[in-house]
Amino acid sequence: MGGDHGSRAIIHGAARAVQDNPALTLELFGPRQHVMAELSRLPQPLAAAASRLVPRDAADAVPQEATAAWALRHGQGSSMALMLDALSHTHSGIDAAVSAGNTAALVALSRRALGMLPGISRPAISTAIPARKQRQCYLLDLGANVDSPAQRLVDFAVMGSAMAQCVDGIEKPRVALLNVGAEATKGSASVREADVILCRYAAQGVFDYRGYAEGGDLYSGCVDVMVCDGFVGNAVLKSSEGLASMLVERVQAAFESRLSGRLASLLARPVLKRLKRELDPVRYNGASLLGLSRIVVKSHGGAHAEGFYYAILRAMQEVEHNLPERLAERWRAAP
Amino acid sequence: MGGDHGSRAIIHGAARAVQDNPALTLELFGPRQHVMAELSRLPQPLAAAASRLVPRDAADAVPQEATAAWALRHGQGSSMALMLDALSHTHSGIDAAVSAGNTAALVALSRRALGMLPGISRPAISTAIPARKQRQCYLLDLGANVDSPAQRLVDFAVMGSAMAQCVDGIEKPRVALLNVGAEATKGSASVREADVILCRYAAQGVFDYRGYAEGGDLYSGCVDVMVCDGFVGNAVLKSSEGLASMLVERVQAAFESRLSGRLASLLARPVLKRLKRELDPVRYNGASLLGLSRIVVKSHGGAHAEGFYYAILRAMQEVEHNLPERLAERWRAAP
Known part of the structure; x- marks a missing residue:
């Protein structure tokens, strides 16, 4: 639900990502009606891949101008918080989260939902x-x-x-x-x-x-x-x-x-x-939140569909290389 | 003597400035032989104005990599220090100094030679x-x-x-x-x-x-x-x-x-x-050193003749508006 160009740009970017990557499934957190409506409007080459775009209902969204403190206090039902909750449960099968929303809220909610790698205090x-x-x-x-x-x-x-x-x-x-x-x-x-x-x-x-x-x-x-x-x-x-x-x-x-x-x-x-x-x-390019126990990528707020697409690819690369585990190893090895 | 493109670029920029501004005279601080040689090589339209480019002999130069502390201790005979000394004596008739040299040295030597406006601690x-x-x-x-x-x-x-x-x-x-x-x-x-x-x-x-x-x-x-x-x-x-x-x-x-x-x-x-x-x-654009009692403009180290020319114009504008005096007034009026 974040980003300056609204959820349409995000859903277009997501559709391109699943189209190009047959093994990829994306769960889309936002008001179900709204997400379904956008999915039904996808133009043809993209619509074919939409079966791997799974709506997850989230009634609220973190406002762009919200502070981290506001998000921590009032953001429980937001699409961002529900996405991070899902990522925090390993049984959900989710490997990474990507958002174009409020950066301060994403940092604060990620830290609370996912926790930090041992030895790192803040993302x-x-x-x-x-x-x-x-x-x-x-x-x-x-x-x-x-x-x-x-x-x-x-x-x-x-x-x-x-x-x-x-x-x-x-x-x-x-x-x-x-x-x-x-x-x-x-x-x-x-x-x-x-x-x-x-x-x-x-x-x-x-x-x-x-x-x-x-x-x-x-x-x-x-x-x-x-x-x-x-x-x-x-x-x-x-x-x-x-x-x-x-x-x-x-x-x-x-x-x-x-x-x-x-x-x-x-x-x-x-x-x-x-x-x-x-x-x-x-x-x-997407921006990575480093030091968290799981993978979170922030897409630029001003990104169009293409920018969001690249943020998803970034998250996929980090999943492929198991970045948090590798970071934790480096931490244990540091002098 | 400063700048990445050597004194030739500086002398060309200076020649253009005096050519375009009939009331302008520039004193050029550097080894006299060297400055004279560069002046004699000026191409024709520029050479005509060279009578208002006056060499001032300075045997040394502040190295680009020198620290402010080095310049304060060892830079007395440098072209930069002699230029600032001249500026500090009102009877010299000099209104402003322009340099493409070492910024840290220029800040430190300017502060020592010229002093700060009342109430301002550092440029x-x-x-x-x-x-x-x-x-x-x-x-x-x-x-x-x-x-x-x-x-x-x-x-x-x-x-x-x-x-x-x-x-x-x-x-x-x-x-x-x-x-x-x-x-x-x-x-x-x-x-x-x-x-x-x-x-x-x-x-x-x-x-x-x-x-x-x-x-x-x-x-x-x-x-x-x-x-x-x-x-x-x-x-x-x-x-x-x-x-x-x-x-x-x-x-x-x-x-x-x-x-x-x-x-x-x-x-x-x-x-x-x-x-x-x-x-x-x-x-x-030249960069102004603000808060000093006199006008000093730093030309970009990577500036060619044209960049140095603009730094001189900047200094002329500040002279025209008597910038240090106006700054001092603002300071007295500040809450």
Whole structure:
């Protein structure tokens, strides 16, 4: 029931996912009548797969503007809470949850319903940012934790590198700590303290710790995991989205003002269509809630059907690699 | 002597500035032989204005990788320190300083040589980020201050709004505080505390305080000043630069792969040329060091001649509006 484009976009994305993945079944939490109505409106190639889209009745939804505290107090009957309840019962056969709803509520309700992995106190949110050289960089935390002390930044490094290793098969992920400069004397107190701890970890070969990096290195393709406080990560992610969407408009305007209508449609539009996706990549990947005992993926609130589809694929990858169990192993092995 | 493209780019930008502004004279601090040699190599339309480019001999330069502490201890004979010394003597007739060098050194040496305005403890760095609706947004701080307490964030708001008012003539600048969400319960402790103080200021009509904003609002055109800790601002600015420059490459690659060579050069290249500037706007504006008793502008380290030219224009605007004096007035009037 979440997301800026309503449940229709979500159900379209879900239908595409079951169509492309014959072994996949999705349970859709929301008011049954509403979900049934949307399912009956699916266009033909998608409608054929709808037997693997199973409505689960949930009368309420968490409002987009609700706080975490509100969700914990009043959200019991919401589609989000019922989805997480179902995920928490292993006999339900559910492997992962995907939501485009309120992030703060999703973090709080997931933590209560599913519990954390041993040794981790709070979930972190991470998404893969597309970078140069056909690579990507996991950025975390994206807003679940603000004013993070040094040890929590270290936890992010361990979780992020475990994800890059398990899901993407990177043997020794390159991990960097976001800072205002590469010099050891720069940065906030918690970042400098985290650097000292991470250097110790690196000496034990857990991952390839590259020290400090700057904001621009996120897109360089030279780092697999970029670690920062949730306040910083959230500001970086959202400003990048804002910039990308402004630039898409400018590219479009520049071509439309230069090329005549017919030329534009023949030449520029196909290129622009592809570019739109390339220019706004952050909107297309699901964000993982890490550190929970089960798999939860947050789809971007502004995602259309395609974005929700990719969030489902992300959850499937994490299921395939049994991410929470692998994270727990890494935790036990950490120095 | 600073900047990634060496003194040639700086001298070209300076030559263009004096050519376009008949009342402008620039003193160029660097090893005299070196500066003279570059001046003698200026191509013709620029060379004509070179009489208003006056070399000032400075044997040393602050290395790009030097720390602020190093610059304070060993930087006395550097081009940067001599430039700031000259600016500090009112009888020198110098109105402003512009540098593309080491930012940390520039902040530290400026503070020592020029002193702060009464009531301000440390400089803040701010630049104008181009936004939608033909507007721009001053973002500050960009890295001079990390772990900023609430009162310093409030100082940033006062300085940023004074700049938007004086230099850009915005009667009542719209000021927002960068946060992870619009809800009052979100954010770091210092941001929530700053919000309380800013609401008091707003009640007195000093500026139009809009409350919390998210990273994406930087580009929305709905805010004139966005306030954040220097760690956050630096990460936002540098990641935006990295993203913009990656997107420029992708736009170029997309067109080159789709359009044949001749078509590409006829149609796409003029558009791309204009776009390159539009897509990487943050590189083109100088950043102001605010709170000092005199005017200092930092040109982007990666700026070519054109970027340095714009940094000089920025300094000229601040001279024209007598920015430090106006800032000091605002400070005396602040609640």
